[in-house]
Amino acid sequence: MRVSLFIACFNDTLFPSTGKAVVNVLERLGHEVDFPMEQTCCGQMHFNSGYQEGLAPLLRRFVNGFDSAEAVVCPSSSCVNMIRAHYPKLARESGDASLAAAIEALVPRVFEFAEFLVRRLGVTDCGAYYPHRVTYHPTCSSLRALKVTEDAMALLKAVRGLDLVELPEATECCGFGGTFAVKNSDVSSAMLADKIACIQRTESEAVTALDNSCLMHMEGGLHRLRTGVRAIHLAEILASTEDQPPQAKAEPMHPAGVSHG
Numbered sequence: 147m148r149v150s151l152f153i154a155c156f157n158d159t160l161f162p163s164t165g166k167a168v169v170n171v172l173e174r175l176g177h178e179v180d181f182p183m184e185q186t187c188c189g190q191m192h193f194n195s196g197y198q199e200g201l202a203p204l205l206r207r208f209v210n211g212f213d214s215a216e217a218v219v220c221p222s223s224s225c226v227n228m229i230r231a232h233y234p235k236l237a238r239e240s241g242d243a244s245l246a247a248a249i250e251a252l253v254p255r256v257f258e259f260a261e262f263l264v265r266r267l268g269v270t271d272c273g274a275y276y277p278h279r280v281t282y283h284p285t286c287s288s289l290r291a292l293k294v295t296e297d298a299m300a301l302l303k304a305v306r307g308l309d310l311v312e313l314p315e316a317t318e319c320c321g322f323g324g325t326f327a328v329k330n331s332d333v334s335s336a337m338l339a340d341k342i343a344c345i346q347r348t349e350s351e352a353v354t355a356l357d358n359s360c361l362m363h364m365e366g367g368l369h370r371l372r373t374g375v376r377a378i379h380l381a382e383i384l385a386s387t388e389d390q391p392p393q394a395k396a397e398p399m400h401p402a403g404v405s406h407g
């Protein structure tokens with residue numbers, strides 16, 4: 147299959163290793179991956195901040211970039227949910243009938259990465275090797291909106307060497323929520339503290355999830371407490387092999403000065 151990668155601007159700007167990991171996994175499974183260079187933000191931040199009326203140009207750009215794609219894969223459940231849950235209505239409200247029709251045709255071909263592997267390709271074993279104790283945090287978008295937690299867990303259980311530990315209070319939000327963490331920083335910090343305490347109870351070496359935004363939030367808290375616990379996207383675990391362990395992220399990828407230690 148020819149797969150088009152929608153990387154999401156958060157990953158493109160701060161976590162390019164996740165996009166590389168997605169490509170590595172898909173190519174290992176025998177698929178061809180292309181990256182439309184005209185792609186840009188899905189508009190989730192604008193939508194959540196109340197700037198909904200001006201999103202039609204972003205929708206058109208998304209269609210222009212991916213209209214011919216056999217499948218569009220994105221390693222961000224929040225961005226996929228933005229496209230699935232809001233693009234059709236936004237396109238209809240734009241008054242552009244051709245845009246609305248194009249969005250309706252394209253949305254069913256847009257997949258979150260774990261969902262694509264399990265439900266579209268029928269794959270759970272990606273040939274990965276990650277000999278560490280890991281716990282999984284189901285982010286709000288992946289758990290409540292896309293409902294792909296079981297897909298992620300199936301993929302993790304097939305990774306050789308990985309010791310998967312259940313996360314206490316797993317369904318509780320980590321407190322990031324995009325602009326929520328900025329506008330409601332005290333509440334966000336309290337929620338993060340609860341999540342970090344749960345992660346520490348697992349005695350895991352790493353916490354993984356399907357959204358780098360939430361992982362960055364948790365990694366900041368883990369680092370400040372000097373826990374030594376790494377936050378890593380599921381795609382990077384699946385791309386890891388005995389010959390190619392996941393690469394360490396460079397310091398500039400962490401705007402808050404977070405490192406993996």
